[in-house]
Amino acid sequence: MSYYYKAETVRQAIAGQWLFVLASLAPELEPALRKPGRHVPCPIHGGKDGFRLFKDAHETGGGVCNTCGTRHDGFELLMWLRGWSFDQCLMEVGDNLNAEKLYRKAQRIIPPAQQDRQKLPEAKTSRFSSKGELVNFGPARYEHKPENEMSYFATLQSAHGIERTIWGVDIERALTESGATCGDKVTMLNRGREAVTVVREVLDDHGELLHEESIATHRNTWEVINHSAVREHEQTETTDRLCQAQSNGGQSASRLRVVACEQPIREEETLADEEASASTTGVVPLFKETQQGPDWLHAVQTKMEQQTERRKRHDAQPGTQQLKILKVWDECLPIASEIAAPLHRYFQERKVLVRFGTLEQGDSIRFHPNLPYWEENAEGRMVEVGTFPAIVTAIRDVDGQLITLHRTYLSNHGKKAKVAECRKMMSVPEGLDLNGGAIPLAEPVEGILGLAEGLETALSAYRATGIATWSTVNAQLMKTFECPEGVHTVIIWADRDRSRTGEVAANVLKARLEANGISVIVLLPQLAIAAKAKGIDWNDVLVGQGILGFPPVRQLRSFIENRRSRSM
Structure with missing residues (x-):
């Protein structure tokens, strides 16, 4: 009998157990599992220090590849390593945890005589179609040439890796309605042309705008089918069982149409299937009482739990983290200060020397002349390894309230400091939420x-x-x-x-x-x-x-x- 897992059920079951699941489903992560938070060879790209697990990987399961970027939790990490879809990953993790299963409803067969009454409406004909993975889209000048009018494009990549860019103003509407985004499998259908009135820019010989004029023309209309939004459920086992149990009246089994039945499965069927599943899979539950794994993995788990508990006790002290954030912010200097020369050199090299007065009005970017840099030692304790000049920016919520600080450590010559992580964010105080926030550099003008x-x-x-x-x-x-x-x-x-x-x-x-x-x-x-x-x-x-x-x-x-x- 076909079964599945609810994502929330699996997330609850795996709380604090990611190290054991990763060790079981991705043994190549052992070097990273032995040293959470430390750089080790990447399991995909090799090298010496291209990957690390988060310091809280036992809770999140996440890690960072220097080439491919951040994988925020264990699901993303396993999908990256194994090439799984989220549904595949959920099944693998659920099986590994022996999490609570849900069983699909029984199905019934519609005789061919009734199928004619349930035919789908005929699809509209299209003049052109293209299918593939959506890899890029947005507004741009036609064919990306500066002299052309603004248009809209979508780039699809075929199964053979060939990219094709399609242009049309109406593509923006079609993509929005489909909900498609980069990475989705889509089919783009041209539904013909319709009469429209558009505004065209009239430029002088120097490319300056003289005026705009309205002209009557025709525009292609588009439809986008987002295949990634359609989730197909596995029905093979139930279909085969029902097809064998019921006569098909001499008709080919391929002509039998299967639909969901309203009646739930009998309780004895569910229990029997659950017992059969438990006896054949051989999965050992990974709850705390029955964790399986080598001694070194248990030692890492215990160490990380102790570190987490110490941080929680420290942060639980009233106002501790807020006071640390405000202390660093108050120690900072305006970016226009002569002492902020390392910041000036850093910005100059990146050609982003803007008017400091404007940035200072937003009060979200400052300079710290000697900010301590902390790092975890071999015993798992944080120690100060030195002080460095730093760009300090304020991450604020939508109302402008300070949430936390982001720091970019520099050398005195305006280069990135030679430390393990030159960019760091201070911990978010308890009760505050980083989501929705940003570094507001200046006030929006004209909306x-x-x-x-x-x-x-x-x-x-x-x-x-x-x-x-x-x-x-x-x-x-x-x-x-x-x-x-x-x-x-x-x-x-x-x-x-x-x-x-x-x-x-x-x-x-x-x-x-x-x-x-x-x-x-x-x-x-x-x-x-x-x-x-x-x-x-x-x-x-x-x-x-x-x-x-x-x-x-x-x-x-x-x-x-x-x-x-x-x-x-």
Whole structure:
């Protein structure tokens, strides 16, 4: 009998047990499991120090690959290592834990005589179709040529790895309605042309906007089928059993149509199948009373639990973490200070020297001349290894309240400090939530706000366009960002990663904000990713091409205004 697991049930069962599950399902993680929080050879790419598990991996199961990026929990980590879908991963982890199973309802067979009454309506004919994985999409000038009009594109990758880019203004609507995002399997159907009136820019010989005019034309209409949104449930075992038990009246079994039945399975069937499953799988439950694993793994688990308990006791003291955050923030200096020379050199090398006075008004970026750097020693205790200059930024919630601080440790010469992790975020105080927060670098003007992951990327977009741009620090916080009041348009300067993490995060946020009536434009760098690089961002564009590598500000604002006028 077919069974499945509820994700929430498995998550509850695996609480605090990720080390044992990872050791069982991914034995190649042993070097990382022996040294959580320490860099070890990557299980995918090899090398010497390309991977590490989180310091709380026994609770989260997450880790970081220096090439592919962060895997936030054990499910993401196993999906990355094994190439599993989430459903496959859930089944493997559930079986490993011997978690509570749920059984599918019985099914009945519809005779061929009744099938005619249940035929699906005929699909519309299409003039063109393309199928593949959605790898990129967004607004851009047609064929990415500066002299062409703004349009919208979607790039699909076939099963053979061949990419094809499709252009059309209506693609934006079709993608939004389908809910598709990067990584989804889709089919794009051209449904023909319809008469429309569009606004066209009229430019002078120097490329400056003279005026706009309305013209009558035709536009292709599109439909996007999002195959990844359709979850297929396994029915093989039940179908075979029912087909054998019931006569098919001489008809071929392939013509029998199976649908869900309203009656639940009899209790004795469920119990019998559960007993059969338990007797054949040989799975040993991994709850605390019966944990299986080598002695060294138990020792690591015990050590991590003790460290977690010490941190909880420390953070439970009233106001402890808030006081630490405020102390560091109060010790910082304005970025315009002469003492902040390492910060100035760091920004200058990345070509993001913007007006410091404007940034200081936002009060979300400061400089610390000698910030202590702490690291965990071999005994699992935190020790100070030195002090370094540091860029300190404030992560604030949607109301502007300080949540925590992000630190970038530097050398005196404006390079990244030679420490294990030059970028660190202070722990979030108990009772506060990091989700939805960002580093607000300047106040939005005229309802338009830019958004980027990294600080340097946000400063690059701000310098190139003059549009206030905030940093979400990472892709996960990009997904959860809460937009401040008064903003009607968000421009996301997305990172272009080989793993497509930045694109996915940008489009997750896009779908959520647009559902709330906020217009969103996702812009990706069009530069090729270097052979040994994990990706490129808009700071790479600024360093390599200067401001000319960005969309012209006048045309970007014109596109926003035209879109707003059409939506009103």
